Amino acid sequence: MQKSLTKTLVFQLQPDEDGQRLLDDAFLEARRVYNETIWRAKNGEDWDEIRQDLESDANLVNNTAQLVVQKSLEAMENYYEYDDYNQPSHTKDGTYPLRSNYEEGYNLFLKDDCIRYRVSAKPYNPVKGTLSGSLDSLEQLRQAIQSDEWRVGTAEAMQRNGNYELHINITHTEIEVQDKAESRTVVGVDSNEDCIALAALHENDIVDSVVIDFPEIKKERHRYFTMRKRMQNAGKSSFDRAFEQKEERFVHDQLHKVSRQVVEWVSLFETPVIVFEDLKEMRDSIDYGTRMNRRLHSLPFRKLRDFITYKAAFQGIPSEEINPEYTSQACSLTKCEHTTRANRNKKRFKCVECGRQDHADRNAAINIAKKELEKLDRNVPALKTLPTVRKLRRQASGCVDQPTVTHDTARGHHADGVAGVSD
Incomplete structure (x- = not known):
């Protein structure tokens, strides 16, 4: 195509x-x-x-x-x-x-x-x-x-x-760009304000999964919001606008770096397709009160998705969207799939039915990938167990300037086989 x-x-x-x-x-x-x-x-x-x-x-x-x-x-x-x-x-x-x-x-x-x-x-x-x-x-x-x-x-x-x-x-x-119907690996993507979770599935099993942290974006956005609020209260509107422009440039630069790392990871797999949650459906479902709505609606979901999509397309990798309904609430184990809001508490997912615990965003990414397999009329793997979730940090303290983890990383990754800093 x-x-x-x-x-x-x-x-x-x-x-x-x-x-x-x-x-x-x-x-x-x-x-x-x-x-x-x-x-x-x-x-x-x-x-x-x-x-x-x-x-x-x-x-x-x-x-x-x-x-x-x-x-x-x-x-x-x-x-x-x-x-x-x-x-x-x-x-x-x-x-x-x-x-x-x-x-x-x-x-x-x-x-x-x-x-x-x-x-x-x-x-x-x-x-x-x-x-x-x-x-x-x-x-x-x-x-x-x-x-x-x-x-x-x-x-x-x-x-x-x-x-x-x-x-x-x-x-x-x-x-x-390859036809998504010919894709062998489906990569589900769950984006949040401080991390992005990826899960790669075949028809017979999960291939790999990872959570890439970028807490500096959330931290800087909060810092700029606080400064702008103080400037507004003091009537210093010119400073308020200056901070807004600096924040925009910072977030833009960071999202470019995150999107490059995502595409590098996805490129490791055989004929992949990247699957996102539909942004319009996701935004329409957000209603957590005035303060939280402001935070979530202002997140650069669209920009990050666009950056990943066009960078992936240059590698011949297609992208797709699915309805995000219940992806964050359902247990991703095939034998369970119990769905309730009580399963998720911030970054922790604990199924109230089967007791399985997981990183909440990784669990959602798996459900997104499973939905795409169903959409492609493919076999959905009978997931009975899941590997331990790995977290990558784009930056670490000291002289390290690459993702570092506590477990071995994905094949061919920048920090392949290196143990280091993790949450």
Whole structure:
């Protein structure tokens, strides 16, 4: 099965002083367009009128103005889709990225061993220079420019950590992704705010399972929430917005790292398919009170799933969704499968019927995989016993900078056969 897939390459622009000034002015104008779009959309103005007014009045090239407005309205659309959670702010401060289409708002040129760029920061005022970045990214971009199988798409010029960057999307139009009906290994995925559980099943047994911890995301999100709340109470709204943007960047970076590790683990198995819980069904089922609803609805489930999905697709691995009903409450042993909310207490699963104990998220991941086997009309294994759950931590103290565990890890993993830090 052929599929069109997109990935993002990051490069440094390194403009001269005039180029920096042009980009800074354009970033501020893009921010003004974004804020005004959100403000008018909140006030109930017609979206078509907002587009027409701001695209024509913005002191940006037409292509960039159109894409900034489009991105703003997409943020509002996403807010309405998830039942009025995470309303976009109309008072964003700092700089805002310039989004543009290839050969409209920006262009690339191959020259000798370099890739030259031309970014239209303002009308009739382009910024020019040479892209710098990793050798791998430069080679992939050069291939995308020259090959008919690749397409260079939209890009965002932005300022991050004091550096000027260009994030370029490239799309492979003919990636070969295996048909999920031909998959031999079904990998169930259960995502939470501080870990992700994976369980790989065949038709005759469970192959392996693992829980990957990322407590730093939950910790940092709570820390930023506390700081923003204090700033709001003190009337320091500008600091509040700054913290919000820092949190977003931190979570984005961490989710990329988690998704890479997930795909590495899944790739160890024969013709796998990755199975997620349906996000809409999951969000609709959340109702634990105002405070807990805010925490759970704001979790980046969609972003993590999207990162895993497209990274897996580049490895030819398909993805699927199932209805998450009762996956966290049912005992995963085939001979039992007793289902009740009393089975789960935070991270501990203890079946009140058969007494089996397990990590709650690993138990849910197994149930997700079993549901997919049923959906594929495959035999569901008669699980009588389950191996001890293994927990991986993406980081450890000291000089260790890889997942470390108390038991032997999966075949070929980074920390293969190494015992170390665990919860």
